[in-house]
Amino acid sequence: xxxxxxxxxxxxxxxxxxxxxxxxxxxxxxxxxxxxxxxxxxxxxxxxxxxxxxxxxxxxxxxxxxxxxxxxxxxxxxxxxxxxxxxxxxxxxxxxxxxxxxxxxxxxxxxxxxxxxxxxxxxxxxxxxxxxxxxxxxxxxxxxxxxxxxxxxxxxxxxxxxxxxxxxxxxxxxxxxxxxxxxxxxxxxxxxxxxxxxxxxxxxxxxxxxxxxxxxxxxxxxxxxxxxxxxxxxxxxxxxxxxxxxxxxxxxxxxxxxxxxxxxxxxxxxxxxxxxxxxxxxxx
Numbered sequence: 001x002x003x004x005x006x007x008x009x010x011x012x013x014x015x016x017x018x019x020x021x022x023x024x025x026x027x028x029x030x031x032x033x034x035x036x037x038x039x040x041x042x043x044x045x046x047x048x049x050x051x052x053x054x055x056x057x058x059x060x061x062x063x064x065x066x067x068x069x070x071x072x073x074x075x076x077x078x079x080x081x082x083x084x085x086x087x088x089x090x091x092x093x094x095x096x097x098x099x100x101x102x103x104x105x106x107x108x109x110x111x112x113x114x115x116x117x118x119x120x121x122x123x124x125x126x127x128x129x130x131x132x133x134x135x136x137x138x139x140x141x142x143x144x145x146x147x148x149x150x151x152x153x154x155x156x157x158x159x160x161x162x163x164x165x166x167x168x169x170x171x172x173x174x175x176x177x178x179x180x181x182x183x184x185x186x187x188x189x190x191x192x193x194x195x196x197x198x199x200x201x202x203x204x205x206x207x208x209x210x211x212x213x214x215x216x217x218x219x220x221x222x223x224x225x226x227x228x229x230x231x232x233x234x235x236x237x238x239x240x241x242x243x244x245x246x247x248x249x250x251x252x253x254x255x256x257x258x259x260x261x262x263x264x265x266x267x268x269x270x271x272x273x274x275x276x277x278x279x280x281x282x283x284x
Contacts, residue, residue: 147253210224
């Protein structure tokens, strides 16, 4: 994508925008640094317009959608001596020790924020559904697929009812075969990924209980979710797959795993011993 001065572009096309689009444009010009960490739903709410108005605003600037706009905005507000692909806090002048310290700080901050956002009742309800479910399917695409696979890998040590498909088409087909007796756990940082939203929509139509792990309380994904577990990491559009975001998601999966293990103690212990014995010969 070619670098674009987003602010000049907005100003040059401001007069041709609709009234709703002008609200979006004016908000962005005043709060540009906040926008890169906002979902399309958050921005729409802040501007008191619908998500469709935000989308049309992006199209009016010749972008394919909101995510492409956010990437262009992130480029426009980044300084020459910064590395926005890594973090707004890391600069080209930082020593290796300073980089290590800032990465550690970002990770611990993300975990602390995630912990503060935990709703115990939501966790307990999700665990109850998982225990009662016939099947528990983990869903995600891109970097979130890696986290979904980690969830399947962790839970398969103590139960045989977890699954995770690695292809978006297979995920859609798997979702279509789940029922009201099953649980779908959907992982998506943005909550705005098309394939993930489609899976959530299918699950909702099937009556399957949907638990989402995401950054934003309001997003297209959460509108289809029965329970939303929030991770606290801020990830800009140029920092996709950041470690702090992944660790926050894994932390929530660990909380679910520990609580599930507690509730199904005897069965989980037996299964963990069986799965451990199954791979013992593969270790030196």
